[in-house]
């Protein structure tokens with residue numbers, strides 16, 4: 001067993017940490033969150049640093065990195081804000097999907113633009129009546145000559161309204177069969193005629209933005225279909241494990257930042273003439289918080305390692321996702337308790353963790369759906 005990163009991985013982590021410390025100052029993070037402004041300046045810096053190149057093969061301009069490299073990047077971006085990870089991950093996961101399922105022509109066309117930061121990608125699966133139940137999706141795409149025409153409505157789309165964003169939209173292309181055999185994936189520029197978007201007012205993750213999208217006779221050329229007609233479910237499944245493990249790395253990075261903030265505060269803040277961290281009640285809370293982060297982190301790392309070895313890790317990743325997301329919610333809640341009223345105040349940063357964390361047991365598959373999946377893999381039939 002080897003619990004160490006390689007020298008290159010340590011360098012990758014240190015480089016990103018230093019650069020993010022320079023660029024993502026507390027003032028910038030607060031401003032982006034307060035103004036609900038997309039982190040364009042950071043996105044450009046990530047592209048310049050080659051972070052989008054990391055997991056792609058060299059033949060497409062990538063760096064040939066591993067899943068472990070991806071989780072290192074995810075943790076480091078999330079240490080500043082989990083929302084930064086969502087901007088990075090959204091593009092990356094859709095790009096990896098294109099790599100796995102796109103045609104050679106599509107790869108050559110899109111990947112250089114994606115790796116250089118020229119275009120961003122977001123994913124749109126969820127609909128008002130289709131959340132956990134993906135099969136209830138009603139958005140349709142119908143072939144018309146050399147194009148596809150998309151009609152319907154999507155919701156909760158992270159980052160869909162950013163400049164130069166291409167929406168990776170799943171739509172029904174055959175309603176007569178089971179949804180697993182009848183959905184397809186399309187790439188739709190967010191300024192295509194017929195696409196209307198509304199930015200939603202969410203509790204957290206306010207910087208990258210969450211959108212409702214209406215598709216009204218949206219026409220895209222045939223080469224915007226990825227993975228072939230009625231092959232959308234395969235696209236979803238093929239990336240599920242990598243996406244979930246990287247998201248889980250995001251939870252550990254963000255939660256560690258919340259612990260660090262609470263520890264620093266407990267050392268500084270004096271009540272009754274001494275730092276509050278000298279109270280066993282507070283010190284134990286902090287010790288529990290760090291222990292929870294470590295547990296979640298190592299579940300995630302093991303799952304990432306299994307993936308990097310080409311093993312199937314669905315069970316391990318689902319458990320790490322479940323545990324890690326619930327851990328971040330817990331940590332943010334405890335961190336707020338440690339900081340008292342300052343934690344509850346909008347001028348301090350713990351409240352952002354509290355708001356952002358609340359989304360992670362819902363997004364990327366709810367906690368209940370993870371439990372259903374894990375129980376199913378344990379041989380239990382869950383209704």
Ligand SMILES: Cc1cc2nc3c(=O)[nH]c(=O)nc-3n(C[C@H](O)[C@H](O)[C@H](O)COP(=O)(O)OP(=O)(O)OC[C@H]3O[C@@H](n4cnc5c(N)ncnc54)[C@H](O)[C@@H]3O)c2cc1C
Pocket residue numbers: 122123124125126130131132133155156157158159202205210359362363364365366367368369372383
């Ligand atoms: C901040 C944020 C960003 C998001 N970004 C995106 C995005 O970029 N693209 C995208 O497509 N989607 C996105 N989503 C949507 C997300 O994937 C859905 O919210 C999620 O799949 C759950 O769907 P729902 O919200 O409709 O809840 P529902 O499916 O309606 O569930 C409501 C409750 O019922 C429970 N439940 C439902 N079915 C079962 C069952 N069979 N067994 C047990 N419990 C069940 C759920 O766990 C939950 O507690 C985002 C969501 C959030 C909060």
